[in-house]
Amino acid sequence: MKKAIGLTGGIATGKSSVTSFLRSQGFVVFDADDLVHDLQKVGGRLYNLIFSEFGSDYFDExxxxxxxxxxxxxxxxxxxNQRLGKxxxxxxxxxxxxxxxxLSLExxxxxxxxxxxxxxSYQIYFDEIWLISAQPKLQLDRLMKRNLLTEKTAKERIAMQMSMDEKVKYADVVIDNSGSLKNLHEQILKQIEKLKNDNQY
Incomplete structure (x- = not known):
């Protein structure tokens, strides 16, 4: 049986650590951010739309x-944010x-x-939703370090997103990325094994 798994999480919860490990295990992982970047490049479907809407201030020479x-x-x-989303x-x-x-064909x-x-509301297109979570303090620290943000700015960015408590309601699997890489990998392998045992793919 074919199986499509949707991966998501909060900002700086460590989704890239999960996707990197899945790829190392031979699984195909599509990255929506990469797709959006391609669409926003010169010649991409979104490039002219964004240029027309926001002007040259957001583009280099x-x-x-x-x-x-x-x-x-x-x-x-x-x-x-609303204008760009629309x-x-x-x-x-x-x-x-x-x-x-x-991907479903291949x-x-x-x-x-x-x-x-x-x-x-992409969850309707997937067989399972895996949510990558992390303890709030760790998430904040990661975001500040990764994006070189002040604590105030990092908190504002996290607050703009749907809360983790709300996201959990939509998740079939929650992967806690608050510990070691070893612990993270063990959680992922456990879920993969569960899929195999259930003969779901």
């Missing part, structure tokens, strides 16, 4: 998008579902990492 500047504006201004979400959904359909089991999977 070579025409490349200033992702960091736009991201900062999105996180600090809900109105900008502009690109339907195209992103179309492209993600196109990728999912292709693989019995595959994973799709979609940061806003629950917020954008």
């Amino acid at each position: 070579m025409g490349e998008m200033k992702r960091q500047k736009l991201a900062e504006e999105v996180f600090s201004n809900p109105e900008v 502009l690109q979400n339907s195209i992103i959904r179309e492209e993600i579902l196109k990728e999912k359909n292709q 693989h019995d089991l595959f994973f799709m990492d979609i940061p806003l999977l629950i917020e954008e």
Whole structure:
């Protein structure tokens, strides 16, 4: 039986550690962020739309998008976040579902990492949702270190997202990424073994 697993989590909960391990075990993992970056590149489906909506201030002299500047504006201004979402979400959904359909033809089991999977109601397209979580203090520390943010700014970015307590309601599996890599890998392997034992792929 074919199985499509949706991966998601909060910002800085460590989804990349999960996807890296899954790939090391031979599994196919689609990354929605990579897709969006491609769509936003010069010539991509979203490039002209974003340029027309937000203007040249968010693009460098070579025409490349200033992702960091736009991201900062999105996180600090809900109105900008809403404008960007309205502009690109339907195209992103179309492209993600196109990728999912292709993967379904080629693989019995595959994973799709979609940061806003629950917020954008992608869960209806998957057989299982795996949620990557982390203790709040650890999540905050990781975000501050990774993005070089102040504690205040990091807290604001986390607060803009759906809470982990709310996301858990939609999850079939919760992977706690608060401990060691060994512990994380053991949790993932346990879920893979469960899929095998249930003859689900």
